[in-house]
Each structure stands twice: as structure tokens, then as C-alpha cells.
Amino acid sequence: MGLIGPGFIAAQHIEAVRRLGDVEVVALAGSSLEAARRRAAEWHVERAYGDYRELIADPDVDVVHNTTPNHLHLEVSLAALAARKHVISDKPLSDSAEHSRILWEAARRARVAHVVTFNYRGNPLVQEARSRVSRGELGPLCYVHGQYLQDWLSDERVYSWRLDPARGGASSALRDIGSHWCDLAEHVTGLRIEAVLADLSTVVARREVSAAAGGTFSRTTATRGRRKVRIASEDLATVLLRFHGGAKGCVAVGQVLPGHKNDLQLEVNGREASVRWLQERQNELWVGRFGQPSMVIGKDPSILCAQAARYAHLPAGHQEGWADAFRNVIADAYQWIREGARPRARPAALATFADGYRSDLLVEAMLASHAAGGVWRKIPLPG
Numbered sequence: 001m002g003l004i005g006p007g008f009i010a011a012q013h014i015e016a017v018r019r020l021g022d023v024e025v026v027a028l029a030g031s032s033l034e035a036a037r038r039r040a041a042e043w044h045v046e047r048a049y050g051d052y053r054e055l056i057a058d059p060d061v062d063v064v065h066n067t068t069p070n071h072l073h074l075e076v077s078l079a080a081l082a083a084r085k086h087v088i089s090d091k092p093l094s095d096s097a098e099h100s101r102i103l104w105e106a107a108r109r110a111r112v113a114h115v116v117t118f119n120y121r122g123n124p125l126v127q128e129a130r131s132r133v134s135r136g137e138l139g140p141l142c143y144v145h146g147q148y149l150q151d152w153l154s155d156e157r158v159y160s161w162r163l164d165p166a167r168g169g170a171s172s173a174l175r176d177i178g179s180h181w182c183d184l185a186e187h188v189t190g191l192r193i194e195a196v197l198a199d200l201s202t203v204v205a206r207r208e209v210s211a212a213a214g215g216t217f218s219r220t221t222a223t224r225g226r227r228k229v230r231i232a233s234e235d236l237a238t239v240l241l242r243f244h245g246g247a248k249g250c251v252a253v254g255q256v257l258p259g260h261k262n263d264l265q266l267e268v269n270g271r272e273a274s275v276r277w278l279q280e281r282q283n284e285l286w287v288g289r290f291g292q293p294s295m296v297i298g299k300d301p302s303i304l305c306a307q308a309a310r311y312a313h314l315p316a317g318h319q320e321g322w323a324d325a326f327r328n329v330i331a332d333a334y335q336w337i338r339e340g341a342r343p344r345a346r347p348a349a350l351a352t353f354a355d356g357y358r359s360d361l362l363v364e365a366m367l368a369s370h371a372a373g374g375v376w377r378k379i380p381l382p383g
């Protein structure tokens with residue numbers, strides 16, 4: 001494999017691929033040859049390129065991982081697909097629904113594996129929740145709710161390309177993390193969100209940027225060369241949801257909420273039972289019932305359903321975490337690739353460019369809902 005965009009999340013892609021044991025990390029491409037060489041030396045990767053096109057042209061690269069900032073996803077992934085390379089793109093698929101549509105169509109034409117790393121699907125207890133819903137254990141679903149809250153953008157001295165519409169896209173928090181929550185809610189329930197009503201805010205409307213601005217999650221401490229920039233995209237959102245079949249829902253998404261680190265929570269209520277999964281306590285799944293004791297199921301492969309047990313690699317009581325779930329998604333991606341990327345061979349929990357496109361349609365419907373003054377917006381059918 002070759003990776004383009006060797007920043008924060010790239011390290012997780014490299015580690016996950018290396019844990020598979022039979023995939024070689026051949027090359028990295030960065031924003032400059034110098035940056036790529038630095039990372040390649042740090043991560044013990046043999047080849048470094050200053051131009052992603054050279055990496056894509058490398059005959060030893062069969063799979064391209066795209067971990068560039070959002071505005072580069074379209075051109076990088078399109079170039080890889082044009083060269084008939086398999087593409088594993090980090091989310092969001094691109095910076096707009098229109099660009100994601102182009103990518104989805106190009107991927108289908110190329111007949112290669114096309115994967116979006118909605119990595120929370122790779123958690124064993126997420127799969128346990130999904131299985132319990134699909135087996136009907138919860139009864140008809142009535143409410144799907146939760147939050148994805150972080151605090152790393154609370155400080156006005158933190159700046160990320162995510163806040164620049166030219167690089168992150170028109171949405172910030174919703175595209176960055178709201179996309180994960182919506183994907184997870186649809187994946188666990190098996191229900192499509194049909195309509196949204198969104199209320200968005202920009203809590204930190206001016207930020208300090210310095211020439212020495214660090215990477216994702218880092219704070220600018222340099223005192224020289226600082227300038228203030230106005231922020232237009234949302235850092236806080238509350239969204240009402242209507243699911244196919246009549247279930248209702250709501251989600252809060254924010255990145256400026258002190259104390260919340262990676263606080264993703266999803267609860268699904270049916271007429272018979274409820275399930276709740278907290279990312280920060282990801283080795284547990286709460287199952288609630290009326291008139292009976294509720295229970296907490298631990299990550300014990302011997303009692304989980306087959307799909308969940310597949311993702312649990314250690315016995316009960318041995319905690320597994322974020323990077324393990326990420327590895328599960330990457331393992332599924334390479335399993336699909338080994339099977340020739342035949343559509344029917346795709347592992348059931350693996351998100352594709354179709355899911356990435358759908359995610360961008362959802363985000364844009366939320367932006368449109370807010371812009372229209374907070375009105376219900378239907379999610380357009382993919383096309």
C-alpha cells in the first residue's frame with residue numbers, strides 16, 4: 001500500500017495495516033518531498049514522494065490510502081481510481097456531496113475496492129448492538145438519539161484546516177464528527193434517516209492562527225506571526241431526525257464543549273428493549289428493559305454474536321480500544337481486496353464510497369435546514 005497525507009490519522013492507517021502482517025507499506029506522499037521524507041524515516045517506510053501522482057504511478061502500490069485534508073480527497077482519490085488502484089479514504093469521502101457523488105460513480109466504474117473508514121463500525125459491541133436490533137430483540141424502534149461531543153476546539157488559539165471552508169468544506173463539526181454519528185446510527189439500526197431539522201452555531205467565531213499552527217488537536221503557543229480569523233462554519237449543532245419507518249431521533253454535535261474528549265454516545269430505544277453504547281466505555285453495551293433488570297454486556301467473545309466476536313481479539317476482561325476497532329475496519333478492507341473487490345464479497349460491516357456519499361448528503365441537508373431557518377429537509381435519494 002501507499003499512503004497520501006501523512007498527518008494525524010495516517011499513523012493509525014499505517015499501524016493498522018502493519019498489524020495485518022501481509023501488507024507492505026511501500027511509500028508515503030506528503031505536501032512536500034521534505035515532509036514526506038521526514039515521515040517516511042519516522043515510520044520506517046522505504047519510499048517518499050513529494051507529489052501524490054508519483055505514488056499512484058508506483059507499480060508496487062496496489063492500494064492507496066487517502067488521509068489528506070478534505071479538499072484534496074476528490075483529486076487524490078479520483079487519480080487513484082483512474083489508475084485502477086483500490087482506495088481506502090478516510091472520512092468524509094470529500095468536501096461536498098457533489099464531489100462525493102463523482103467519487104462514488106468513479107469507484108463503481110473502476111471496479112476496485114472503495115472504502116471509507118467509518119471506524120466505529122469496527123467495535124465489537126457496536127456489532128453486538130446491530131445484531132440485537134436486526135434480530136428484533138428491541139422490537140419496533142421508536143427513538144434513536146445521542147451525541148458526539150469533543151472539546152479540542154474550545155480554545156480560540158486552536159485552529160485546523162477543518163474550519164476553513166476552502167479546505168474542510170462548508171461544514172465543520174457536522175462533516176468532521178457528526179458524519180461518524182449518523183453513519184453509526186444508520187448502521188446499528190439498519191434504518192435510513194429520511195429528514196433532518198438542524199440548528200447550528202459558531203460558538204468561537206474568531207480564532208488565532210499562527211504560521212506555526214500545529215496539526216490536528218494541537219494548540220498554537222507561538223506568540224509571533226499570529227492573526228485573527230473569522231470562523232463561519234458550525235462548531236455546535238443540534239439536529240432532529242426522522243427515520244424511515246417512523247422512528248424519531250436527535251443528535252448533539254460539538255467540538256467546543258469543555259471536558260468532552262471523544263464523547264460519542266448512541267442509544268436506540270425499541271418497544272421491547274433499548275441498547276446504549278458509549279465510545280469512551282467501548283468494552284460495554286447497556287441493554288435496558290421495562291419490568292426486568294437491565295444488563296451490561298462486556299466484550300466477551302464467548303458470549304457475543306458471531307460478527308461481534310470476529311472483532312474481539314482478546315478474552316473477556318482484556319480491554320480493546322479505538323485502534324483495535326480501526327484495525328478491524330482495515331482488516332475487512334483488505335479481505336475485500338484479496339477477494340478481488342467483488343461487490344458480493346464485501347464484508348457486511350465495511351463502509352464504501354456509497355456510504356460516504358450518503359453521509360455528505362445528510363450533512364448538506366442539515367446545512368440547508370439551518371440556512372432556511374430551521375425547517376425539515378428530506379435527504380435526497382442518491383443520484
Ligand SMILES: NC(=O)c1ccc[n+]([C@@H]2O[C@H](COP(=O)([O-])OP(=O)(O)OC[C@H]3O[C@@H](n4cnc5c(N)ncnc54)[C@H](O)[C@@H]3O)[C@@H](O)[C@H]2O)c1
Pocket residue numbers: 004005006007008009010029030031035052067068069070072090091092117118119176215216
Ligand atoms: N476516522 C477518523 O476518526 C478520523 C480522525 C481524524 C481525521 N480523519 C480524517 O483524515 C483526514 C486527515 O485528517 P488529519 O487529522 O490526519 O489531518 P492532518 O492535517 O493531521 O494531516 C493531513 C496531512 O496531509 C498532508 N497534505 C496536505 N496536502 C497534501 C498533498 N498535496 N499531498 C500529500 N499530502 C498532503 C498534510 O501535510 C498532513 O500531513 C481528514 O479527511 C479527516 O477528516 C478521520
